[in-house]
Amino acid sequence: MNVTNLASIASALVAAAALVTAAPPHAFADVESILQSQCASCHALQAPANNIAKNERLSRMAPPLHFAGNKYNRDWLVSWLSNPSPIHPAGYYPQRHIINTGDGDTLDTDVRFAHPTLSTEEADAVATALMLLKSKSALIEADTYQSGTVAMRMGVMDFRRFKGCDACHQDSTTSGGLSGPLLYNAAQRLQAAYLSSFILNPVAWDPNTVMPVLEMNEPAVHKLVHYLLMLEE
Amino acid sequence: MRNQLKNVVRVTGIGALAFLANLGPAFGAEADGALLYDMYCVQCHGTQGNGKGINASHINVQPRSHIDKGEMSARSDAELFKVIAEGGPAINKSVLMPAWRHNLNESEIEALVAHLRKLCCEN
Numbered sequence: 001m002n003v004t005n006l007a008s009i010a011s012a013l014v015a016a017a018a019l020v021t022a023a024p025p026h027a028f029a030d031v032e033s034i035l036q037s038q039c040a041s042c043h044a045l046q047a048p049a050n051n052i053a054k055n056e057r058l059s060r061m062a063p064p065l066h067f068a069g070n071k072y073n074r075d076w077l078v079s080w081l082s083n084p085s086p087i088h089p090a091g092y093y094p095q096r097h098i099i100n101t102g103d104g105d106t107l108d109t110d111v112r113f114a115h116p117t118l119s120t121e122e123a124d125a126v127a128t129a130l131m132l133l134k135s136k137s138a139l140i141e142a143d144t145y146q147s148g149t150v151a152m153r154m155g156v157m158d159f160r161r162f163k164g165c166d167a168c169h170q171d172s173t174t175s176g177g178l179s180g181p182l183l184y185n186a187a188q189r190l191q192a193a194y195l196s197s198f199i200l201n202p203v204a205w206d207p208n209t210v211m212p213v214l215e216m217n218e219p220a221v222h223k224l225v226h227y228l229l230m231l232e233e
Numbered sequence: 234m235r236n237q238l239k240n241v242v243r244v245t246g247i248g249a250l251a252f253l254a255n256l257g258p259a260f261g262a263e264a265d266g267a268l269l270y271d272m273y274c275v276q277c278h279g280t281q282g283n284g285k286g287i288n289a290s291h292i293n294v295q296p297r298s299h300i301d302k303g304e305m306s307a308r309s310d311a312e313l314f315k316v317i318a319e320g321g322p323a324i325n326k327s328v329l330m331p332a333w334r335h336n337l338n339e340s341e342i343e344a345l346v347a348h349l350r351k352l353c354c355e356n
Contacts, residue, residue, distance in 0.1 A: 054341070055265075057272060090287055095271055095280075104285030105275070164329040167277060167292050177288035179276035203335050210273055212331035215320075 031125045038116045039065065039126070047135040050207075057208040062092050064206065068130040070140050071194045077130060080189075081123035084115040087189070089170065090178040107178065136197075139204055144218060145196035148226045155227030163214060163224065171231060180211070186228045195225045264341040266348030273333060274345070282352040294327040305353035313346045 035045065042061035068077070090107055091097045097108045118126060134140075150158075160166040160175070169183045170176030176183075186195060197204075200221045202211040216224075270282075279286040282299035289296055299305060315323050317337070321330030333342065 054272070055268060058268075094287060095275060098275070098280055098287060100280050104283065104289065105279050105281075105287050107287060162328065164327070164331070167288055167329045175291075177276070177291040179286075179288050201335075209336065210276075212333055213335035215332055 030122070031129045034118070034122060034126055035129060045133065052207060054208060057210070058093065060093065065130060066133050067136040067205070069132055069134040070136045071190060071198075072130070073189060073191060074127050074131050076189045077127035078120070078123045081118045081126055082120050084113075084117060086113045087181050088179075089182065094179045136205060139197045139201075140191075140193045143193045143197040143200075145193050145222055145225055147192065147229070148222065149230065150223050150226040152227070152230065155223070155230065158224060159227060163216070165224070171228070183228055184231050187231060192225060192229060195228060196221055199224060264338075264344035266344035266346075266351075269337065269341055269345050270348050270352075273336065277329075282349075292329055294329055296329075297326075299349050299352045302353050305349065310346050310350070313349055314342055317342050317345055 039045065044060070044064040044066055047066045048056070048064075088094070091111065094107070097111045098105045099108050156171070159171050165171070165183070166176040168177040168180035170178075172184050196218075198211070199214065200216070200218065201213060202209045203213060270278075271280075274282075275286055277286045277288045277292065277296040278284055278299055279289065279296070284296040284298035286296060297304065312324055316326065316330060318332060318334040320332035321327040323332070337345070
């Protein structure tokens with residue numbers, strides 16, 4: 001074997017390695033195309049300026065995704081994107097769907113949940129791309145949550161009675177308010193450190209969130225997270 | 234001389250206060266109480282402020298009706314500010330009313346108090 005042959009083999013190996021490690025160019029273009037054409041019109045894919053105005057919240061159609069990689073479980077993302085179902089029982093901004101009956105408010109039942117459904121391959125590729133969006137990694141790194149357990153009865157009491165979470169959130173299919181995202185499936189959807197960090201200081205995640213700071217110490221937050229992670233859909 | 238110096242300090246102080254007061258609006262548009270009420274309050278207190286928001290039937294303590302003139306007149310502006318900022322327990326009310334002082338600044342809470350006064354007592 002001469003030097004020329006060796007050089008040819010080496011360059012072929014390098015080229016093959018590059019093909020293995022890099023995503024095919026057309027696949028990357030497809031993901032970018034999906035993100036821009038199907039996600040970006042409703043979801044923020046980039047972090048906003050620090051001094052964003054309060055009324056920005058009104059124009060949002062869906063949750064920001066610039067920290068999707070700090071928030072969601074990848075397996076859940078793949079599954080949900082290929083078979084989406086409502087996460088917010090009253091919509092992301094419930095006020096858009098409220099009807100005043102004259103004797104209290106109700107939800108407009110004619111409003112249909114609408115989210116694009118992706119093929120399994122597309123969902124997998126988009127989930128990979130979304131998991132790279134990590135604008136809040138510093139908050140995750142600062143979080144101190146460690147897995148643990150809590151007696152279910154205490155967890156229920158804490159969620160519903162002591163902390164009042166059920167005013168806005170459901171911890172079962174039959175209990176809880178309508179304005180906040182469902183939490184009985186939080187374990188599948190959300191990362192533990194995200195739950196812990198967000199409950200402790202939601203404003204640090206999103207200055208215009210409508211989730212209040214519950215002024216709990218870290219051990220109290222961690223007990224709530226234990227409870228949420230023990231729930232089964 | 235000492236009195237002249239005092240006057241200079243006094244005038245400068247008044248000027249500084251006037252300057253700071255003028256800075257207020259420049260930091261952002263005046264807080265809109267109705268907008269803030271729509272964002273943060275109607276889920277429980279209702280679009281009409283009658284305490285019958287979409288969450289109300291799921292809560293074991295009924296949210297306060299903000300159009301109840303009698304109930305609302307019994308509360309001072311300072312108390313309303315306190316309960317919005319620090320939550321229900323701050324005025325011996327339900328834990329279901331959270332503290333909003335981390336989401337809203339003082340001028341926004343003041344705008345909400347002014348909006349509550351409109352809801353309860355101007356119609």
